[in-house]
Amino acid sequence: MPIRIMAGITLIAHGLPKFYDITGGNNFFRSVGIPSELFIPIALLEAIGGLAILFGILTRIASALIxxxxxxxxxxxxxxxxxxxxxxxxxxxxxxxxxLVIFGPGKISIENYILKREIFPKGKQLYQKTFSSKGDIK
Structure with missing residues (x-):
């Protein structure tokens, strides 16, 4: 959980400032060969995805996109x-x-608190089926 919280805070801290200088961000994207139209979606991904990861809601989806x-x-x-x-x-x-994609948000998360389960629990189950308790591939 501490890692999830710090990742969420870090993403928010990197996403929100992008909205202060949209023109500069668009120009930077263009200068490195990334379409400037992706600037706003990426800023939103970092800010909203960071919030999702921070609070543990749709954590696997947000983490996969990150x-x-x-x-x-x-x-x-x-x-x-x-x-x-x-x-x-x-x-x-x-x-x-x-x-986070593999193990999900953990017990202290909105997903677990509201739903009493993770929204997408398959990643953890797949990992446990693939690897033994010693970390060896089965």
Whole structure:
């Protein structure tokens, strides 16, 4: 849960400021070869997806979308800069989101509190069927 909360806060902190300089963001996207039309959807994904992850609602969907975004950021913008000072942050955030896709939001989440279950519990079950308790592939 602490990792989910920190990932949510981090995404919100990166998403909301994008709305302060939409023109600059559009220009930056264009300069790195990303269509500027994707700027607003990505800012919304980070802000709304961050809220979803923070509160544990639709966590798997939001996390999967963030994984896709982070792959795009790494490939389109950060890969040429190397690991340190380049794509290490995006790789870490992507790893956290992959973990959230697999294991879900956890017991302290809106999904669990309201529904008394996770909305999409399959990822955790698939992981448990694939790997033994020792972490070995079955």
């Amino acid at each position: 994984v896709i975004e982070m792959i795009g950021v790494i490939v389109m913008v950060k890969l040429s800069k190397g690991f340190v000072g380049g794509y290490e942050f995006e790789l870490l955030l992507m790893s956290i989101c992959i973990t």
